[in-house]
Amino acid sequence: MSTAQAHILLVDDDTDLLRLVTMRLTAAGHAVQAVASAEAALAHLAVKLPSLLITDVRLPGMDGLALFDEVRAHHPSLPVILLTAHGSIPDAVDATTRGAHAYLTKPFDGKELLAKVQQALRVNAPGPAPFDGDGAWRREIISRSPRMAQLLAEARLVAATDASVLISGESGTGKELLARAIHQASPRAAKPFVAVNCAAIPEALLESELFGHVKGAFTGAQGHRQGLIPAAHGGTVFLDEIGDMPLALQVKLLRVLQERVVRPVGSNEAVAVDVRVLSATHRDLELAMADGQFRPDLYYRLNVVKLMLPPLAERREDIALLAQHFLGTLAARHRKPVKGFAPDALEALVTAPWPGNARQLYNVVEQVCVLATAPLVPLAQVQRALQAPASEVLNYQHAKQRFERDYLNQLLKLTSGQVAEAARLADRNRTEFYRLMQKHGLDPQLFRDQGDPLADASDSGDRKPSAESGT
Structure with missing residues (x-):
C-alpha cells in the first residue's frame, strides 16, 4: 500500500539532525513537521494527529519517553519510533515492549530509518481527505482507503436519487452498512429503513413477512399483520441475500416494483407503497440467471446501479x-x-x-x-x-446450504441417482426433491454414471463463505 504524503511529526533538540532527517523524509515523499521539544510536539498533536511520531529519547524538559507515554495514553494507535543514544538503549527497549513501534540507535543509517518509517506507516497509512462534509451519513463505515473512498463517493451520488441499487460483495464486507449509509444520505432519511434477510426467513413465511397477511389467511394467522415492505412506506427497504429468494416470490416482488402496490397474503385488496429498494447478494446473479434460479426481469429492476464492496484483503x-x-x-x-x-x-x-x-x-x-x-x-x-x-465465518445459512447439498449428494450416491428412492429416504415428495437438486446443481444422471458432481459444482452456497459488521 502507498505511504506517500504521510504526515510525520519529528522531535529532536539537535538542529542538524532535525534538518538532515527532515530532508530524507521529505525526499521520500512525506510531509514533515519538525519541532525541538516534547512540549511543542504535544501542542501540534492537539491540533492535528500525524501518521507517525519520531522522537529522540533525550530532550530538554519533558523527555521522549514521557512524550511516548502521553501519546500511548491518548492516541494508542499512533505509531512511535524512538531515536536513542547508546546510554538510553535499555529505556528504548522497555518502551518497545510497551508499544513503541521501533527504536534507532544514533548514528543510524538513512536507509534503515526509511525502512522503519515504511513499516510503521504500513499499519497506519494516511487516508484521503474528507469528501463529504462531516460524513455523518456514513459514520458506521470505518475506512480511509482510496478504493472505499471512491465507492462511498458513488454511493453518495446515487443516494440523492430514487434508483434501485444492487450491492454485491463477499459476506462480511458490510453490505447492510453501505445500504444504511445510502438511506441516511437520501431524501428518505427521516423515514423507516427496514432490512430483510431473505435467506434467514423460512420460504413458507417469507411472503407473509414481506407483504403481510390478513386474519385467517393460513393456519395460525389469528389477526392482520403488516408486512415489512409496507412498514418501510416512505423510506427504504433493504433486501439482503436477494439471490436466495424463491422463484415464485421473485414474481410477486417484481409486481410490487412495477405497480408500487402490495397484496397481503389472503387479501383481495392491494395496498399502495412508496419505498426505495436496495438489495444485496454474495451470489453471482448472472450465473443464477443462466441456471434458471433468478429472474432476469427482476435482476434488471434491482440492478439499476451496482456497487461492489471490496473484500477486506483489498483494503x-x-x-x-x-x-x-x-x-x-x-x-x-x-x-x-x-x-x-x-x-x-x-x-x-x-x-x-x-x-x-x-x-x-x-x-x-x-x-x-x-x-x-x-x-x-x-x-x-x-x-x-x-x-x-x-x-x-460459516454463518447459519451457509452451514445449512452446505449440509443440504452434502446430504443430497450422499442420498443420490446411495441410490445410484434414483430420484424416487432418494426422495423416499429423505421423506420428501419427488417434486420438492427435484427442486432441491436444481437449487444445488445436482444431476441424477451423473450419479448413475458414477460421477462426482460435488467436485465440479459451482453453486455459490458452497463457495468459501464469510461473515460481516455490517451484514
Whole structure:
C-alpha cells in the first residue's frame, strides 16, 4: 500500500539532525513537521494527529519517553519510533515492549530509518481527505482507503436519487452498512429503513413477512399483520441475500416494483407503497440467471446501479483502523482496560488473509479483548486468535446450504441417482426433491454414471463463505 504524503511529526533538540532527517523524509515523499521539544510536539498533536511520531529519547524538559507515554495514553494507535543514544538503549527497549513501534540507535543509517518509517506507516497509512462534509451519513463505515473512498463517493451520488441499487460483495464486507449509509444520505432519511434477510426467513413465511397477511389467511394467522415492505412506506427497504429468494416470490416482488402496490397474503385488496429498494447478494446473479434460479426481469429492476464492496484483503489500509475501533468498542462492553495492540500484533492483523472479512476481524478482536490481561494486546494472543478454527465465518445459512447439498449428494450416491428412492429416504415428495437438486446443481444422471458432481459444482452456497459488521 502507498505511504506517500504521510504526515510525520519529528522531535529532536539537535538542529542538524532535525534538518538532515527532515530532508530524507521529505525526499521520500512525506510531509514533515519538525519541532525541538516534547512540549511543542504535544501542542501540534492537539491540533492535528500525524501518521507517525519520531522522537529522540533525550530532550530538554519533558523527555521522549514521557512524550511516548502521553501519546500511548491518548492516541494508542499512533505509531512511535524512538531515536536513542547508546546510554538510553535499555529505556528504548522497555518502551518497545510497551508499544513503541521501533527504536534507532544514533548514528543510524538513512536507509534503515526509511525502512522503519515504511513499516510503521504500513499499519497506519494516511487516508484521503474528507469528501463529504462531516460524513455523518456514513459514520458506521470505518475506512480511509482510496478504493472505499471512491465507492462511498458513488454511493453518495446515487443516494440523492430514487434508483434501485444492487450491492454485491463477499459476506462480511458490510453490505447492510453501505445500504444504511445510502438511506441516511437520501431524501428518505427521516423515514423507516427496514432490512430483510431473505435467506434467514423460512420460504413458507417469507411472503407473509414481506407483504403481510390478513386474519385467517393460513393456519395460525389469528389477526392482520403488516408486512415489512409496507412498514418501510416512505423510506427504504433493504433486501439482503436477494439471490436466495424463491422463484415464485421473485414474481410477486417484481409486481410490487412495477405497480408500487402490495397484496397481503389472503387479501383481495392491494395496498399502495412508496419505498426505495436496495438489495444485496454474495451470489453471482448472472450465473443464477443462466441456471434458471433468478429472474432476469427482476435482476434488471434491482440492478439499476451496482456497487461492489471490496473484500477486506483489498483494503488493507483499513485493517488497523477497524481493529482499533473494534477494540475500543469491545473493551468498553467487556469492561477491559486494554488500550491498543503491540506493533507486531497490529502488523500480524494487517497482513492476515481475512477470508471472513470485517466480521472475522471483529471476532478475532473480540477474542483477544476478552482474554487481554495488559493494556496492549501482544502478538502471541493475535496469532492464537488467527489460528483458531474460524467457525464464525460459516454463518447459519451457509452451514445449512452446505449440509443440504452434502446430504443430497450422499442420498443420490446411495441410490445410484434414483430420484424416487432418494426422495423416499429423505421423506420428501419427488417434486420438492427435484427442486432441491436444481437449487444445488445436482444431476441424477451423473450419479448413475458414477460421477462426482460435488467436485465440479459451482453453486455459490458452497463457495468459501464469510461473515460481516455490517451484514
